[in-house]
Amino acid sequence: MNDYIRPIDFKHGRVDMTHGSGGRAMTQLIEELFLRAFDNQWLRQMNDHARFGVGAGRMVMSTDGHVVAPLFFPGGDIGCLSVHGTINDVAMAGAKPLYLSAAFILEEGFPLADLKRIVESMAQAARSAGVPIVTGDTKVVERGKADGVFITTTAVGVVPDGVDISGERARPGDKILLSGSIGDHGVAVMSKRENLSFETAIESDTAALHELVAAMLRAVPDIHCLRDPTRGGLATALNELARQSGVGMEIREESIPVRGAVVAACEFLGLDPLYVANEGKLVAICAASDADALLAAMRAHPLGADAAIIGEVRSDAHGFVQMHTAFGGSRIVDWLTGEQLPRIC
Amino acid sequence: MTIPYLDEFRDGKLARVIAANIAAAVQPGRSYRLMEFCGGHTHAIFRYGVQDLLPPAVELIHGPGCPVCVLPVGRIDNAIELARRPEVILASYADMLRVPASGYMSLLKAKAQGADVRMVYAASDALKLAQDNPPREVVFFAIGFETTTPPTALVIQQAARLGLRNFTVFCNHVLTPPAMHAIMASGDGAVAGFIGPSHVSTVIGTAAYEAFVAQHGKPVVIAGFEPLDVLQAVLMLVRQINDGRAQVENEYSRAVTPAGNAKAQAAMADVFEMRETFEWRGLGLLPASALRIRERYAAFDAERRFGVTPVAVADHKACECGAILRGAKKPQECKVFGTVCTPDNPIGACMVSSEGACAAYYSYGRSTATTSP
Numbered sequence: 001m002n003d004y005i006r007p008i009d010f011k012h013g014r015v016d017m018t019h020g021s022g023g024r025a026m027t028q029l030i031e032e033l034f035l036r037a038f039d040n041q042w043l044r045q046m047n048d049h050a051r052f053g054v055g056a057g058r059m060v061m062s063t064d065g066h067v068v069a070p071l072f073f074p075g076g077d078i079g080c081l082s083v084h085g086t087i088n089d090v091a092m093a094g095a096k097p098l099y100l101s102a103a104f105i106l107e108e109g110f111p112l113a114d115l116k117r118i119v120e121s122m123a124q125a126a127r128s129a130g131v132p133i134v135t136g137d138t139k140v141v142e143r144g145k146a147d148g149v150f151i152t153t154t155a156v157g158v159v160p161d162g163v164d165i166s167g168e169r170a171r172p173g174d175k176i177l178l179s180g181s182i183g184d185h186g187v188a189v190m191s192k193r194e195n196l197s198f199e200t201a202i203e204s205d206t207a208a209l210h211e212l213v214a215a216m217l218r219a220v221p222d223i224h225c226l227r228d229p230t231r232g233g234l235a236t237a238l239n240e241l242a243r244q245s246g247v248g249m250e251i252r253e254e255s256i257p258v259r260g261a262v263v264a265a266c267e268f269l270g271l272d273p274l275y276v277a278n279e280g281k282l283v284a285i286c287a288a289s290d291a292d293a294l295l296a297a298m299r300a301h302p303l304g305a306d307a308a309i310i311g312e313v314r315s316d317a318h319g320f321v322q323m324h325t326a327f328g329g330s331r332i333v334d335w336l337t338g339e340q341l342p343r344i345c
Numbered sequence: 346m347t348i349p350y351l352d353e354f355r356d357g358k359l360a361r362v363i364a365a366n367i368a369a370a371v372q373p374g375r376s377y378r379l380m381e382f383c384g385g386h387t388h389a390i391f392r393y394g395v396q397d398l399l400p401p402a403v404e405l406i407h408g409p410g411c412p413v414c415v416l417p418v419g420r421i422d423n424a425i426e427l428a429r430r431p432e433v434i435l436a437s438y439a440d441m442l443r444v445p446a447s448g449y450m451s452l453l454k455a456k457a458q459g460a461d462v463r464m465v466y467a468a469s470d471a472l473k474l475a476q477d478n479p480p481r482e483v484v485f486f487a488i489g490f491e492t493t494t495p496p497t498a499l500v501i502q503q504a505a506r507l508g509l510r511n512f513t514v515f516c517n518h519v520l521t522p523p524a525m526h527a528i529m530a531s532g533d534g535a536v537a538g539f540i541g542p543s544h545v546s547t548v549i550g551t552a553a554y555e556a557f558v559a560q561h562g563k564p565v566v567i568a569g570f571e572p573l574d575v576l577q578a579v580l581m582l583v584r585q586i587n588d589g590r591a592q593v594e595n596e597y598s599r600a601v602t603p604a605g606n607a608k609a610q611a612a613m614a615d616v617f618e619m620r621e622t623f624e625w626r627g628l629g630l631l632p633a634s635a636l637r638i639r640e641r642y643a644a645f646d647a648e649r650r651f652g653v654t655p656v657a658v659a660d661h662k663a664c665e666c667g668a669i670l671r672g673a674k675k676p677q678e679c680k681v682f683g684t685v686c687t688p689d690n691p692i693g694a695c696m697v698s699s700e701g702a703c704a705a706y707y708s709y710g711r712s713t714a715t716t717s718p
Binding site for chain 1 (some may be wrong): 355356357360361364391392393394395396397398466572688689704707708709710
């Protein structure tokens with residue numbers, strides 16, 4: 001018996017409570033949208049889980065909830081962001097990310113056209129990264145109980161033998177490298193939210209960094225620390241690493257790449273680029289003797305073309321991150337206090 | 346990449362030239378205690394490390410020009426009380442949300458407990474909130490010196506034109522010159538000269554400081570908010586002190602005129618009148634130092650509409666915000682600085698705002714504060 005099922009109206013339709021009910025409408029949404037977009041052998045089995053073999057080595061797992069507002073911003077959207085963000089968390093262990101899961105919390109009334117656009121963006125990001133989305137979940141909450149869509153993704157990956165990257169491995173004398181300009185993501189989201197337009201368009205830097213990391217590891221297997229400076233920006237990432245390793249840091253303002261448009265927008269919005277989120281940048285710390293080789297490897301990769309050595313690790317009982325200002329003075333670069341930009345990722 | 350009209354005021358090479366001139370101008374055996382009145386200057390001084398370029402004889406004292414810092418606890422208690430009324434949406438600048446009130450309360454905590462507190466970037470955002478929420482009472486928590494006062498005046502005028510019935514302003518606007526008088530009168534910081542505010546002065550003009558200079562015989566140099574502005578103002582103050590002069594000088598001539606902004610002044614005069622007295626944190630009750638809404642705009646005055654009653658609340662016993670705001674003490678001389686009182690758990694308002702001296706010391710200058718003997 002083949003009952004006719006009216007196709008989902010992805011042009012004008014909206015999410016309703018039945019899309020999360022576990023019934024036929026939910027199955028239809030999964031088949032017509034998620035399966036079609038993410039298509040792979042694991043999803044095709046239609047189980048509530050994905051089964052896969054594990055190779056030798058250590059596994060890495062990371063999970064990340066995404067609540068960015070607005071959902072679409074210059075240079076990306078919550079879909080590709082939710083893929084990149086979690087891949088990057090796994091990549092920061094030096095791991096090769098293998099599989100992703102995705103859980104959606106949808107608000108009743110959310111336009112299906114927007115959902116489709118987001119899901120297709122996720123699928124595209126996962127495909128380009130070579131990391132399939134192998135299992136997922138969909139829930140719908142009543143109107144007003146969420147804000148459009150929230151996406152939680154989890155990634156698993158494998159760390160090659162001999163790689164030991166961890167936040168507590170920074171040692172005095174080590175060099176601090178940054179893969180490119182800071183502040184782009186936060187400013188792109190903020191300018192969209194505040195309806196600001198600048199002469200030079202500022203786009204989010206959202207990107208999957210695992211291939212850059214792989215290239216870096218080929219050049220320098222003994223990278224001590226990696227961190228993606230997302231919420232709280234570069235300042236927060238450096239303070240986290242300093243605290244984990246029980247060291248201080250000294251950076252030079254002049255060597256930190258920031259796009260002119262980002263500087264101008266930050267002036268306007270009263271933000272400090274050091275605290276603004278990035279979604280496609282990383283901080284690396286390695287022995288001074290490895291720094292030039294690591295920098296060359298980063299610059300040879302498109303996502304590290306503007307990489308720079310921005311400072312050194314110092315011994316400091318207080319764990320301060322200090323900065324020599326371009327103006328000629330020095331100051332502490334402290335932890336972010338309060339919340340500079342809520343709902344940035 | 347350079348940003349025109351910005352980078353030239355942050356140029357490290359020029360800074361070294363001015364710093365060398367200051368070092369050469371400073372007379373041996375003489376010390377120069379200079380107060381930057383404004384929190385915007387305090388922030389710039391720390392953010393760019395300006396103090397590092399100055400000779401030891403020049404000491405910068407951080408003044409009370411931080412709107413969040415000078416507001417007494419009682420007024421914040423009032424705002425929380427307003428926010429807790431079920432019909433009220435309280436619109437506030439973000440800085441105010443974390444300022445500690447009585448009983449470990451703050452607007453942020455009141456918000457978490459259900460009060461409808463919204464963060465706005467501008468007075469006009471608050472007006473829009475009122476237009477968008479006709480059944481609710483929108484109260485704009487207006488704070489600040491002469492810089493933020495004209496925008497408040499304009500939204501009140503606009504609300505009157507629109508005939509809005511659900512928009513009021515809880516007015517806490519204060520004035521700069523009376524606070525400068527109070528600092529001299531307190532005799533605390535032994536200040537030899539003032540770096541005058543930039544944005545405030547664009548509104549009130551250089552003429553507004555003439556009476557102060559005549560009365561107290563201390564020089565005032567109005568300076569822009571960029572680090573080179575601050576250095577240049579220090580040089581001008583050192584020269585005045587050396588010459589035994591006390592004048593109002595204008596380093597920020599690219600934006601400040603003798604008479605100030607006539608339109609802004611007219612809007613302020615139309616909407617506001619002088620309060621007989623107003624309580625300032627750290628400075629106490631100061632006569633003719635703050636504004637209230639005139640009778641003709643009474644319908645837009647939250648104090649009248651909701652019958653706000655003044656409450657006197659003592660500051661936290663260990664908190665030295667008062668002495669710090671007068672320049673009598675440095676942040677690290679406060680017992681709770683950096684221990685109990687941090688930007689994440691502020692005891693006093695000076696630790697909340699990025700323009701507050703304690704927050705600036707903590708966030709940017711703690712290394713020197715903690716390693717010095």
